[in-house]
Structures are given as C-alpha cells and as structure tokens.
Amino acid sequence: MEPHPPASRRARPLSAPAAVRAVVLAVAVALLAGCGVRLESPPPSEPVPDATELVRRTAVADALLVAERAGSTTTSPDLPAPVLDELGRIAQDAHAHARELGGEYRSGIEEPDEEAEPSAEPTATGPATPEAVVVTLVDAAARNRAAASSTSGGDLGRLLASVSAAQTVAATRLAALSGIPTPQAPSPQVPEPSQEEALPATPTPSASEPGSVETTAPGDGPVRPPQGMTAADYRALVASEDGARYALEVRAARADGDVRARLLDRxxxxxxxxxxxxxxxxxxGTDQDPRRVAYQVPADDDAVLVRTLERGLAVDYATLVGTTAPGSRGVLVDLLVDGALTLDAWGQAPSPFPGMPELDG
Known part of the structure; x- marks a missing residue:
C-alpha cells in the first residue's frame, strides 16, 4: 500500500468566500470574452434597395423637390395672386404625395461623421420661378408615368400613376396661369390585337445596380396591350367608354359653338x-359585346356631365393599373392622365390623387 500524503499536502475544500470569488472570476472572464466577440463584429450597413424601393425613393424625392420649389416661389412679391395660390396648392399636394408614398427612407443607422456626408434632402438648384416649377413637375410626372407602368407592385403602380396625373395637371395649370407654353400631354392610343406579341416589357431598375430610374414615358415607345385584364374588365371598359360616347354625342346635338365642338371631340x-x-x-361583333344602341343620359348640365363621366373612367383606369402586369400598363397610365386633364379643362377642382377617390379627403 502506498503511504498517504502528509496532511499538509492533501486537497482542502474551498471555503465559502473563496468559492464565491472563483465563480465571480469565471463569470467576469466569460463576459469579457463575449464583449471581445461583439467588439470585433462589423458595424451594421445600409441594405441595398431593390427595384421597387428605388422607384419609391425616387418618387418621394421628386415630390419633395416639387414642394420645395413651389414653396420657395411663393415668396416672390412680383407674382399675381392666382399664380401664388396655384403654387401654394402644388406645394401642399406634393407634400401629400410624399407622405402617401411612404416618406423619406430612414434606416436608423448613424453615420460615422454625419456632417461630412452630403444631404439627401432635395435641393432647389434653379431659380425660384414658375418656369422652374413647371419643369420640375414635368420631369417628375414623366418619371412617375414610366415607373407606374414598369414597377412590380400593383398598388405602388396605381399610386404612381395617380401622382403623375396630378403633376401633369399642375404643370398645365401653372403654365397657363403664368403665360408659359403648355407642356405636351400624352396622347393615349389603345393598341391593336396584333401588337400583343413580341413587344418587350418596359425595363425596371436592377436591384443589384441601383442608380437612375427609367424615365421614358409609356407613351414614348411602342404601345403594349395590358396583360392580366379579364373578359369582365374588357366588357366593363367597352360599356363605360361607349356610354360616354353616346351621352356626349347627345349633348353636342343640343349645344352650339365651342361647347358643341368640344363635346363632339370628346x-x-x-x-x-x-x-x-x-x-x-x-x-x-359577338354576343359578349356590351355596346347598346342608346343609354340613359343624366339630366346634368354639360360640364357636370363630362366631369361625372371622366371621373368614373379615371377610377376604372387607375384600378386596372393596379391589377395588370408590369411593363404593359402604359396605355392605362396615359388614359388616366388624359382623363385628369379633361376633368381640369371642364372645371373640376384639382385632386392630389386622380382616380383614387379613397384619398381625395
């Protein structure tokens, strides 16, 4: 048998204070190790926006630039009151557009040196004149028209189409009040059935290569038939358009002069x-053709009748923008813009969101 070690060399149990100190030391080491791991992790970075987010941010920036330019122009003492009133309305509507589009993107990630970073706020670099506001509106409307046709999100496409229509109306009104040449309006043309094949879709911005957004307006290229419309959608449009034709034709027969010409043209x-x-x-020419020989015509005066018909069609076209396929909505967007311009020409108070009655309030 091996001899027992001397009592002085035998392991002794730790006293209570010593055991507590050991546990505290072990926990401290573990916490320090964990802190070391967190300190070595890379800081959070800005996520790369996808195509839809890029389109949204561009539309918000455009709206805020319109608001800034229109707001700064209202300080000019030399402009007549009607022009100042219109500029104030434009600025107010532009702020509403930015809010409805979701506002400016804020990631919550603090920059290392925020003072050294350029501001993301839109800045009016040109002179504060009605001409500058008209140019800004026309540019923004063109970008939104193109984006409404191409963006993958139907709801966003519908909103962008409505904002584009409002901006086009604002540019037209301000130009007329300021004696500026009227901006060119889209000329909608419903495509022929033979055009349905072999037309490329309108390109959308790449999520991997964020940069400029396509600015070619839908009406500037080949007209692509809307994809995703149902047989019921077609029948409803045919009936609404033909009903409008009949009502305005009847009214034109009772009118004369310029009113008669305008009613007949529409x-x-x-x-x-x-x-x-x-x-x-x-x-x-089929049994499904909803067109009729005659329709009931409301007993409103001519201007009220035109506005009632055009508002209904604007809602129809805005709704279809939201339900049809990206790259094929161009004609629907242009028809919404055309309807908004017609409403303005017949005395309709400007709406910040044409074709979207749920936002008119």
Missing amino acids: SRAHGQRAEAWARLGAVD
Whole structure:
C-alpha cells in the first residue's frame, strides 16, 4: 500500500468566500470574452434597395423637390395672386404625395461623421420661378408615368400613376396661369390585337445596380396591350367608354359653338376607345359585346356631365393599373392622365390623387 500524503499536502475544500470569488472570476472572464466577440463584429450597413424601393425613393424625392420649389416661389412679391395660390396648392399636394408614398427612407443607422456626408434632402438648384416649377413637375410626372407602368407592385403602380396625373395637371395649370407654353400631354392610343406579341416589357431598375430610374414615358415607345385584364374588365371598359360616347354625342346635338365642338371631340375619342377595347378584348361583333344602341343620359348640365363621366373612367383606369402586369400598363397610365386633364379643362377642382377617390379627403 502506498503511504498517504502528509496532511499538509492533501486537497482542502474551498471555503465559502473563496468559492464565491472563483465563480465571480469565471463569470467576469466569460463576459469579457463575449464583449471581445461583439467588439470585433462589423458595424451594421445600409441594405441595398431593390427595384421597387428605388422607384419609391425616387418618387418621394421628386415630390419633395416639387414642394420645395413651389414653396420657395411663393415668396416672390412680383407674382399675381392666382399664380401664388396655384403654387401654394402644388406645394401642399406634393407634400401629400410624399407622405402617401411612404416618406423619406430612414434606416436608423448613424453615420460615422454625419456632417461630412452630403444631404439627401432635395435641393432647389434653379431659380425660384414658375418656369422652374413647371419643369420640375414635368420631369417628375414623366418619371412617375414610366415607373407606374414598369414597377412590380400593383398598388405602388396605381399610386404612381395617380401622382403623375396630378403633376401633369399642375404643370398645365401653372403654365397657363403664368403665360408659359403648355407642356405636351400624352396622347393615349389603345393598341391593336396584333401588337400583343413580341413587344418587350418596359425595363425596371436592377436591384443589384441601383442608380437612375427609367424615365421614358409609356407613351414614348411602342404601345403594349395590358396583360392580366379579364373578359369582365374588357366588357366593363367597352360599356363605360361607349356610354360616354353616346351621352356626349347627345349633348353636342343640343349645344352650339365651342361647347358643341368640344363635346363632339370628346365623344369621338370615347367612341374610338370603346371600339379599340372591344377588338382587343375579342368581343367586337359577338354576343359578349356590351355596346347598346342608346343609354340613359343624366339630366346634368354639360360640364357636370363630362366631369361625372371622366371621373368614373379615371377610377376604372387607375384600378386596372393596379391589377395588370408590369411593363404593359402604359396605355392605362396615359388614359388616366388624359382623363385628369379633361376633368381640369371642364372645371373640376384639382385632386392630389386622380382616380383614387379613397384619398381625395
């Protein structure tokens, strides 16, 4: 048998204070080690925006630039009161556009040196004049028209189309009040059925290469038939357009002079669109063709009748922008813009969101 070690060399149990000190030391070491790991982790970085977010941010920046330019122009003492009132309305609507689009993006990540970073706020670099505001509105409207047609989100596309229509109306009104040449408006043309094949979709900004947003307006290129419309959608459009044709034709027969010419011109436009939608929807001359010989015409005066018809069609086209496929909504966007311009020409108070009655309040 091996001899027992001397008592002085035998392991002794730790006293209570010593045990507590050991535990505290172990916990401290573990915490320090954990802190070391966190300190070595890379700081959070800004996420790369996808195509939809890039489109949204661009629309917000455009709206805020319009608001800034219009607001700064209202300080000019030399402008007549109607121009100042219109500039104030434009600025107010532009702020509403920015809010409804979601406002400026804020990641919550603090920059290392915020003072050294350029400001992301839109800045009016040109002179504060009505001409500068008109140019800003026209540019913003063109970008939103293109984005409304191409963005993947239907709800965002509908909103962008409505904002573009409002900006186009604002540019037209301000130009007329200021004696500036009227900006060119889109000329909608419903495509023929034969155009449905082999037309490339409108490109969208790449999520991996954020940068400029496509600014070519839908009406500037080949007209692509809307993809995703149902047979019921086609029949509803044909009936609405043909009903508008008939009502305005009846009223034109009772009018004279300039009013008669304007009513007839608009009646012909609606009749052509009804025919084109009937052909595109393959209901022309079939049992499914909803067009009738006569329709009931409301007993409103001419201007009220036109506004009632155009508001209904604007809602129809805005709704279809939200339900059809990206890259094929161009004609629907242009028809919404055209309807908003017609409403303004017939005395409708400007709306910040044409075709979206739920936001009119």
